[in-house]
Amino acid sequence: MLNRLSRPAVRLVERYLPDAYVLVLLLTLVAAIAAMAVERHTPLAVLRMWGGGFWELLGFSMQMLLVLVTGFMLASTPPVKAMLVRLAALARSPGAAIVLVSLVSLLASWINWGFGLVVGALFARELARQIHVDYRLLVASAYSGFVVWHGGLAGSIPLTIATDGHFLADTMGVVPTSRTIFAGYNLAIVAALFVLVPLVNRWMLPPGNESVVHRPDAERITAVPAAQSQPADRLEDSRLLAWIVGLAGVAFLVDHFVGGGGLNLNVVNFAFLMLAIVLHSTPRRLLASLAQAIRGGAGIVVQFPFYAGIMAIMVKSGLAVTLSQAFVAIADADTLPFWSFIAGGVLNVFVPSGGGQWAVQAPIMVPAAEALGADVAKVAMGVAWGDAWTNLIQPFWALPALALAGLKARDIMGFCLIQLVVTGVVIGAALLWL
Structure with a gap:
């Protein structure tokens, strides 16, 4: 049944979903028009909001580019490639490959969202080399695991409100993770x-004659050996230099975790880079890997500033507040977590940032929860799950995974659309009745 349902969804998306860059241009226009029509801002005011916010994600853009680059460099090292090959060998059929990549992505994303994005895409590439399976669904399955990230160990909203001195601490207090991440309904x-x-990914598997099979080329990091006559050449082929720096980085990570440090995007990128330095053994091999890795980063570099501009319009114009208030107006104590989830999902299409979204919605949702007598921790998790949920159809977060896989958003979003419906029902029902 799901296979039959996925066919029209895939065809619809393939036909009408434009490239991710064109989509962000369209979202920019929609946000700008809405700011003028709903919030009554002048075109000049909206233009200033957009241009003023255009570069506010530069730091995050660099982080996401490094997710792509460092993940690729680490995966192209001989030990990691061998490990991926052995793990992929566990899948003996197309269906098993779909289930396995889904589980690996879910687990990795629950631990850390950046880790999950990279691991899922790289594992999908390796599975595609060994199994005759629909590559679009394989990558979509790898990306679909990302839906659990905000209910996991690195969820930005539950970790924010569990931190002393967060921006709403005076209003809602400090909410421990026992009431959010490790609460019964969330688990x-x-x-x-x-x-x-x-299971849903497996049930969407097309029959063999309809599968789109692709076997990614193996990365061959085979830099031309340099003559050893020049000191500079010897440095580029120096194992000692690479190991000193790389192992120093590993030592820093050990000290970081022993000292109680957590796993965040910077730590993930640092770990990937240092391990890649050690496992590539020489600077020359690492640079050859980097040359291959950087090719897929164009989408991140170009599109993320546009999303920053959209976020600025949504926040500064008041659109985000108006949207949140519309859902609060129809809620009561029992349904507010659910409507927070729906509001978070809609807002996430335009403001694809968990932390940024909470900064916008929290000043509306938290007072509403107190006024209605709702569970403020559950309302916060409603926003968090809404943010994670519509990532299934938001190319913003898919860009690193798509670059690693060599696909476009339209190739996977038809399958993700089915997952959006299924996961939306599950999450919404749990927030209503658990």
Whole structure:
């Protein structure tokens, strides 16, 4: 049944979903027009909001580019490639490959979202080399695991409100993770998705004659050996230099975790880079890997500033507040977590940032929760799950995975659309009734 349902969804998306760059241009126009029509701002005011916010994600853009580059460099090292090959060998059929990549992505994303994006895409590439399976669904399955990230160990909203001195601490206090990440309803959602997401992906598997099979070329990091007559050449082929620097980085990571440090995007990127330095053995091999890795980063470099501009329009014009208030107006104490989830999902299409979204919605949702007598922790997790949910159809977060896989958004979003419906029902029901 799901295979039959996925066919029209895939055809619809392939026909009408433009390239991710064109989509961000269209979203920019939609946000600008809405700011003028709904919030009554002048075109000049909206233009200033857009241009003023255009470069506000530069730091994050660099982080995401490094997710792509460092993940690729690490995956192209001989030990990691061998490990991926052995793990992929566990899948003996197309269906098993879909289930396995879904589970690996779910687990990695629950641990850390940046880790999950890279691991899922790289594992999908390796599976595609070994198994005759629809490559579009394989990559979509790898990306679909990302839906659990905000209910996992690196969820930005639950970790923010569990931190002393967060910006709403005077209003809602400090909310421990026992009431958010490790609350019964949240663990139930995560457990249900760990079962349903792989099954739904498996049930969408096209028959062999309809599968789009692709075998990614193996990365061959075979830099031309340099003559050893020049000191500079010897440095580029120096294992000692690479190991000193790389192992120093590994030592820093050990000290970081022993000292109680957590796993965030900077730590993930640092770990990937240092391990890549050590496992590539020489600077020359690392640079050859970097030359291959950087090719897929164009989408991130160009598109993320446009999303920063959209976010600025949504926040500064008041559109984000108006949207949140519209859902609060129809909620009561029992349904506010659900409507927070829906509001978060809609807003995430235009403001694809968990932390940024919470900064916008929290000043509306938290007072509403207190006025209605709703569970403020559950309302916060409603926003968090809404943010994670519509990432399934938001190319913003898919860009690194798509670059690693060598696909476009339209190739996978038809399958992700089915997952959007299924996971939306599960998450929404849990927030209403658990």
